[in-house]
Amino acid sequence: MPGMNLTRDEASTRAELINVDSYEVILDLTRGERVFTSQTTVRFSAVEGSSTFIDAVTDSVRSITLNGVALDPAEISDGIRIQLPNLASENTLSIDADALYMNTGEGLHRFVDPVDNEVYLYTQFEVADCRRMFAVFEQPDLKATFQFTVTAPKYWNVISNAPTPAPSEQGEAATWSFAPTERISCYITALIAGPYQVARDSLVSSSGRTVELGVFARASMMEYLDVENIVTITRQGFEFYEKNFGVPYPFEKYDQLFVPEFNAGAMENAGAVTFLEEYVFRSRPTGAMIERRAITILHELAHMWFGDLVTMKWWNDLWLNESFAEFMSTLAAAQNTEFSGAWTTFNSLEKNWAYRQDQLPSTHPIVAPINDLEDVEVNFDGITYAKGASVLRQLVAFVGQEEFMAGVREYFAKHAWSNTELPDLLRELEASSGRDLSGWGAQWLETAGVNTLTADINTDDAGIITSFIIRQSAVAEYPTIRQHRLAIAFYSLDDAGTLQRVHREELDISGESTQVDALIGLARPDLVLLNDDDLTYAKIRLDEVSLATATEHLKDFNESLPRTLVWSAAWDSVRDAESPASTYVQLLLNNIGHEVDSSVVMVLLRQLNTALDQYVAREHSEELSVQAADRLWELANAAQSGSDAQLQLAKSFAHRSRTAQQLDRVQGLFDGSLVLDRLEIDTDLRWSLAIALSAGGRLTDEQIDAVLAQDDTAKGKASWYTARASRPTSQAKDQAFEEVAAATLSNDQQSAVIAGFNNVHDSSLIAGYTEKYFGVLINAWETYSHEMAKQIVLGLYPSSQISQETLDQTDAFLETLGEKHPALRRLLTESAADVRRALAARGADA
Structure with missing residues (x-):
């Protein structure tokens, strides 16, 4: 990894020396499963007589020609950079090399679909990985045009930033010669190739131009792709952005491609956006996932203007x-x-x-x-x-x-x-x-840290407000007191027991205290909510009266956003060790059954896991965990049949099942002997149940293999890795740790193993791996790609070992690290901070 780095000073110096005009990139993807041919011709101007370098992560370099002069690759190429001496004012550079396919979700990623054994390729270039596919001045301010010519099997689809041209066939292969792109940054170029299937549509831009739309997925996933919904969201995004940005969509076409083993949610390649394949729903999705996909589609579309155009x-x-x-x-x-x-x-x-x-x-x-x-x-x-x-x-x-x-x-x-x-x-x-x-x-x-806002309210005997002051505080390390534009809302219970907003005041506040004169003389409501409508960025605390109202009537808000603001305030208080986690668990379990927003339910269930596994005091965590699982089962049974809430609660119950009776219920759902009305045990839910049973010691290796035999797909194989690593035995955990430390799996598979390794009912089962973890870190960071190394650093950190010993071991390793690898230091410091916060929360809960 250190040799792959590029400093801002190096990039700034290079930008002062050169200006890039164009790239012509010729790729041959028919040479087998390890390497592909990458030939690059770059035309650029430079300060005459200057020297610089071009980035090129290669397996081998056959030839380098600069302005007609052959240069010796052995002298100027180290497999990461190629040095360019004695530049002319106008330059033509040609490089003929072999580059490596990746299986880490970086560069040109190669995936073999286990369903049909077909090869699927896609690129992921942010931050600096287009140099893994072609030679390039890898920095965002050296924009240029990019012209790709690609040879691949003739039955493939080949997609890039420019519209796909008609290919010319040569036997079993074909060549696609794309037109040059607009002047764009190198990290938003793209290549997606393989027997992807496509659904096509079009829309008319605000300029009157027809923009062709394509929605792509692997052949084995295409039947699950709800194209109509994706296109609808895309059309709505085009309409909104073109109206508000005042600039028509800037590229020739707009393709959206759902690709396997993707490391992020999506990537804003110009006119060829790639998405996480989890957004292709082969089983029933939660409403939260459908909304998340819509937001992601809109996010990447916004980038076509902000990020790609400018x-x-x-x-x-x-x-x-x-x-x-x-x-x-x-x-x-x-x-x-x-x-x-x-x-x-x-x-x-x-x-x-x-x-x-x-x-x-x-x-x-x-x-x-x-x-x-x-x-x-x-x-x-x-x-x-x-x-x-x-x-x-x-x-x-x-x-x-x-x-x-x-x-x-x-x-x-x-x-x-x-x-x-x-x-x-x-x-x-x-x-x-x-x-x-x-x-x-x-x-x-230009400053860090988050402020906390509280309301200091005084009333007379009749309940009329005589003083209303907003107090603003900051932690000592980041003491900035900011100006905020916010709204204060009053909520009171009506005759039907619903919390209704009865007054709203929007204002600017600044300093450590702001007197709100406009509220003096009003009757104090049942609940005062600072930052109503969530306009500013600040943590809020409820006054005593408002907190009592919220605790009893959280379910009675008639709108979701103010209720969610109260949820967030309660969670912040637990994380800051100001209120006991056990109380929050009870608040959550008493009210989540009334929550109607799918995404909020998803977040609350995640917070339940964090509270029970990290923040609840050890002396009663096991008892409360069992009670929570039982309550989740009650809630799943009480939820509307076939509802989103029923699905989420059932999955959460399975994950938290500990006792023999709880695991019996999971087993019943799994084998069909127990039924929740209209809860379909589809493929993904079946895997969730299998993983829960495996963690509970209820499935043998042969039974886990049998589940895979029913779903021998990429997603099924990843779930198999998780189920196998979830087994509550030292042998299973040893195997999982060694698989991850060796980084021999693909990025998705490695992530799945990590999830299974950490899936334990008793954290002592993996307590003995801390020393081994710190023993593999340096090699992982210095040897593996960034994505694979980061998965190991974060995924295997002993986060479940909430103890001072874990902190001491982390500090000892950081001391040996010295000034090396500041990014690694940051990841470890963040992980240790979570353990430190959990220790404080447990203290507050005790």
């Missing part, structure tokens, strides 16, 4: 790319699709992620210093995505949505096809809104 100069502005797409996708979903409650999901998912990330010792300002590629790799975090998007929502509340969009339209008009930095956008927003954003940017973008 691109950051360097990765320190990665946050703006991702935050903008995250904010806009939620806004588009809420205002132009069926998912009108998208801001509720945003709070429960994104904001909780942001609050967690912002309270880690590795927290950083939204505008983070990015010194090299290793910094970027670990910066795809809750600050970059979720906090940034939350702060953009605060900015929109501060300047106004229409004014915000007007600034964005001017930004796109001025900077199309170029690279920008943050001040370029802020200047346009200042001009459109009339607001001075210099102070806003300093507070929100």
